[in-house]
Amino acid sequence: MSHRSRASGVKGRRFSDRGSATVWSVGAIAVLCVVFGIGLGLGQAVVTRHRAAAAADLAALAAADHWAEGGAAACARADRVARAQRTRLVRCAVVGDTSDVTAASGRGPFTAKARARAGPARPAGPAESIPSFAPAG
Structure with a gap:
């Protein structure tokens, strides 16, 4: 064998x-x-979140810049800015000269929303003023 x-x-x-x-x-x-x-997937989620936050910031600034034209015109400007950033405006409110917007970016499981407010800087009041220090002596 x-x-x-x-x-x-x-x-x-x-x-x-x-x-x-x-x-x-x-x-x-x-x-x-x-x-x-x-x-x-995690990288895509981070990029989507940053895009939504940046678009919300820019849309809030645009709405605050056009508050004198009325709330509808200011929100229309905010919507144009959000669409230019490839996002969508979810919420827009203009109260006085301050705008409050929410923008959303992404689709499906990668949807992210961000909120931003913008308005003029307020003068520091007595509670907000910076204390002054005098040398002891």
């Missing part, structure tokens, strides 16, 4: 780990792909 015929039989068959490196490599590649996908 030759060596080949005995190796092909069931009783004399030896099990080896031949090819196990391929299985481990495929497993490692699959894990790396999942980690990479999670990283991309």
Whole structure:
């Protein structure tokens, strides 16, 4: 009986780990792909959030700049600014010379909303004034 015929039989068959490196490599590649996908998803969420915050800030400034034209005109200006930033204006309110807007960015699970307010700087009142210090003596 030759060596080949005995190796092909069931009783004399030896099990080896031949090819196990391929299985481990495929497993490692699959894990790396999942980690990479999670990283991309988190990165997309961060970019969406920053886009919404920037658009809300700019839209609030635009509305506050045009408050004297009326609330509808100021909010229309805020909507144009938000659309130029590839976001949508969810809420806009102008009370006096102060605007309060909310902008949203993204779709589906990556939707982010941000709120911003803008208006003129108020003069510091007595409670807000910076105390002055005199040297002791």
